[in-house]
Amino acid sequence: MTVTIIGLGLIGGSMALDLRNSGFCDTVIGVDSNKGHEKSALALNLVNKILPLEEAVRNCDLVIVAVPVDATVLVLAEVMKFVDKQVVTDVGSTKELIVNSLAMNKNRGRFVAAHPIWGTEKSGPTAALPGGFNNRLTVICNKEESDPDALSLVEKMYKNIGMNIIYMDALKHDIHAAYISHISHITSFALALTVLEKEKEIESIFQLAGAGFESTVRLAKSNPDTWMPIFSQNKENLLEVIDEHILQLQNMKNLLESGDYEAFHTLMKKANQIGKVLESR
Amino acid sequence: MTVTIIGLGLIGGSMALDLRNSGFCDTVIGVDSNKGHEKSALALNLVNKILPLEEAVRNCDLVIVAVPVDATVLVLAEVMKFVDKQVVTDVGSTKELIVNSLAMNKNRGRFVAAHPIWGTEKSGPTAALPGGFNNRLTVICNKEESDPDALSLVEKMYKNIGMNIIYMDALKHDIHAAYISHISHITSFALALTVLEKEKEIESIFQLAGAGFESTVRLAKSNPDTWMPIFSQNKENLLEVIDEHILQLQNMKNLLESGDYEAFHTLMKKANQIGKVLESR
Numbered sequence: 001m002t003v004t005i006i007g008l009g010l011i012g013g014s015m016a017l018d019l020r021n022s023g024f025c026d027t028v029i030g031v032d033s034n035k036g037h038e039k040s041a042l043a044l045n046l047v048n049k050i051l052p053l054e055e056a057v058r059n060c061d062l063v064i065v066a067v068p069v070d071a072t073v074l075v076l077a078e079v080m081k082f083v084d085k086q087v088v089t090d091v092g093s094t095k096e097l098i099v100n101s102l103a104m105n106k107n108r109g110r111f112v113a114a115h116p117i118w119g120t121e122k123s124g125p126t127a128a129l130p131g132g133f134n135n136r137l138t139v140i141c142n143k144e145e146s147d148p149d150a151l152s153l154v155e156k157m158y159k160n161i162g163m164n165i166i167y168m169d170a171l172k173h174d175i176h177a178a179y180i181s182h183i184s185h186i187t188s189f190a191l192a193l194t195v196l197e198k199e200k201e202i203e204s205i206f207q208l209a210g211a212g213f214e215s216t217v218r219l220a221k222s223n224p225d226t227w228m229p230i231f232s233q234n235k236e237n238l239l240e241v242i243d244e245h246i247l248q249l250q251n252m253k254n255l256l257e258s259g260d261y262e263a264f265h266t267l268m269k270k271a272n273q274i275g276k277v278l279e280s281r
Numbered sequence: 282m283t284v285t286i287i288g289l290g291l292i293g294g295s296m297a298l299d300l301r302n303s304g305f306c307d308t309v310i311g312v313d314s315n316k317g318h319e320k321s322a323l324a325l326n327l328v329n330k331i332l333p334l335e336e337a338v339r340n341c342d343l344v345i346v347a348v349p350v351d352a353t354v355l356v357l358a359e360v361m362k363f364v365d366k367q368v369v370t371d372v373g374s375t376k377e378l379i380v381n382s383l384a385m386n387k388n389r390g391r392f393v394a395a396h397p398i399w400g401t402e403k404s405g406p407t408a409a410l411p412g413g414f415n416n417r418l419t420v421i422c423n424k425e426e427s428d429p430d431a432l433s434l435v436e437k438m439y440k441n442i443g444m445n446i447i448y449m450d451a452l453k454h455d456i457h458a459a460y461i462s463h464i465s466h467i468t469s470f471a472l473a474l475t476v477l478e479k480e481k482e483i484e485s486i487f488q489l490a491g492a493g494f495e496s497t498v499r500l501a502k503s504n505p506d507t508w509m510p511i512f513s514q515n516k517e518n519l520l521e522v523i524d525e526h527i528l529q530l531q532n533m534k535n536l537l538e539s540g541d542y543e544a545f546h547t548l549m550k551k552a553n554q555i556g557k558v559l560e561s562r
Contacts, residue, residue: 117491121556139489166488175483179476180490184497187468190529192555193548194522195460197529199558202456206558207447208420209461210398214559215496216465221556224549228542235537241475242534246527248471248478253523256516261509267474268505274473275402275502277480277487278495 001025004060006053006075008032008041009226010119011091012066013128015161016046021130024160029056033067040125057082062153065090070229073101080107087150089114089157093177094233095141095170109147112154113170115139115177116163123223134162141170178237183245185219185227186238192220282306285341287334287356289313289322290507291400292372293347294409297327299442302411310337314348321406338363343434346371351510354382361388368431370395370438374458375514376422376451390428393435394451396420396458397444404504415443422451459518464526466500466508467519473501 003025005012016028030047032038038050057063057079065075069092079088080102089112092098099113116138120127138158143151158165168176195217199205231238255264284306286293297309311328313319319331338344338360346356350373360369361383370393373379380394397419401408419439424432439446449457476498480486512519536545 117489119491119493136491137489172483173489176486176489179479179483179486180494183472183475184494186530186533187472188497189549189552190526190533191464191468192552193529194464194526196551196554196558197525198460198522202453202460205457205460206562208398208418208454208457209559209562210400210417212400212500213461213465215499216469217555217559218496219493220552222549222553224546224553227549228546231537231545232540232542239534239538241479242530242537244478245471245475246530246534248474249467249523249527249530252467252471253520253527256512256523257520259513261513264512265505265509268470268503268508270477271470271473271501272503272505273477274498277477278490278498281487281490 001062002027002029002060004029004031004051004056004063005047006031006056006063006065006079007067007071008037008046008125008128009066010123010127011116012064013041013044013046013125014118014130014132015064015066015091015116016041017128017130018133018161019157022160022162024157025062029060031056033071037125041128044125044128046125046128053078054082057086061086062157063088065092068226068229069094069098069233072098076102076111077105080105080111083107083110086110087112087153089154091116093181093230095139095173095177097233099142099145099170108145110150112143112146112150113141114154114158115141115173116158117181121218121221121223123226131162133158136163138163138165139168139173140165141168141173143167174234175237178234178241182230182234182238183241185222186231186242187245188217188219188222192217282343283308283310283341285310285312285332285337285344286328287312287337287344287346287360288348288352289318289327289406289409290347291404291408292397293345294322294325294327294406295399295411295413296345296347296372296397296442297322298409298411299414300438303441303443305438305441306343310341312337314352318406325406325409327406327409334359335363338367342367343438344369349507349510350375350379350514353379357383357392358386361386361392364388364391367391368393368434370435372397374462374511376420376454378514380423380426380451389426391431393424393427393431394422395435395439396422396454397439398462402499402502404507412443414439417444419444419446420449420454421446422449422454424448455515456518459515459522463511463515463519464522466503467512467523468526469498469500469503473498
């Protein structure tokens, strides 16, 4: 089995490692618009060889597109031109626009829309690491639009690298993702900006930062080139969540300001439920 | 050396463990208004014995007050009645109101105001664990108001459990704490509420939650009995930070809404600096 991975960053690079380690394939062909990343992926032994896109697609069994979600739409359109029996999948954090972009494509059946839920705040080939996907969840969207053999191969691939699979409509996926992933990034970026802004006034403000602060701002280290297209593709859902989040903050602020500590305490008790909810998954 | 710890929760219990493990003292006397916590602390061998407050204070060299910050003010006033040569310290996350409450106390010199910066989202004696304070920072406030021997003993104690010490004015401490600790808790509580609210509408929303979401909502599991008094005592500083944070969120929202992705990208790049700033500490 030969797999072509287009986009040799954190996700593409880590998949390259796991797919060969798990024995799912013997050869990984790498493609990246960034020549430095291609060189680096070869040097790090993430991929066996680098080929131009057309040749890479024509000479493999499975194509994984692991580029930022705005580029995914363009790359998929290009890849589909060279596909006959190959299977094509993506790893994008948004799904509706990507699925829609291929709705009329004659090779739509060869494509399986997927979102493996794993990542770190790092990026590029040097961020790739083995075993990250193990025991995590991958979402396959609109599976009925994929050919049965294409779907099977992608399912097999994710099982090989230890992932659990759930199936979801692309529209529903994007709403869920706005609530349990995209808003976390927004709040983390906003929190980092709030504190960096203050740093200009107060020297050494970060000296006192403990593990709690680090955990809430960790996602603010994430790559804007990855996240800007995710936010823009999921704009409508995300705007709704940001509005709701601002309302919650304003409510807490008003209760604190007016000294209604009993109501504030009740809100915190309610928020505590998040622990049980996450454990019960 | 005998140490009395009043408040046998996460912080008091963990200090009890580390103080004996490090050899700083041979006996820890425990006091807690919650009889269940006293029993549990004895059973877990966090403390050697339980005594009533007056007796505990009279029969020790050092008193550590490790109760929620609203109770700290009351407990300190009580403790000070029984003090002659003993040293008294607290571990509160706010410092100005606590320091002010003792400004006129005849035993003010015996008191050392401190804030060891460590904790988890858990609480109670069962949350106590050894080694947590190691390599972390403790802030000692208004040290010039403490007797030199009292200050020395508290410094020695913190060094014994592996902490680094910095000195700060109580007022300045509270402003810093609002920015790099208290606001993180507020945003985490608000984020949990935002998503729990949505959960009523969408089934199984948490299935897709990854490590990023968990890291941003971890602090929402924190104990309201600990945090409500912290927020109320640091109300003025915290309200200012919440306002600034809401402004940052509204700014990001407006840029997303109007499609100004270039400016949004620039903001994220700026937020990325938090990584370097935290590393350079």
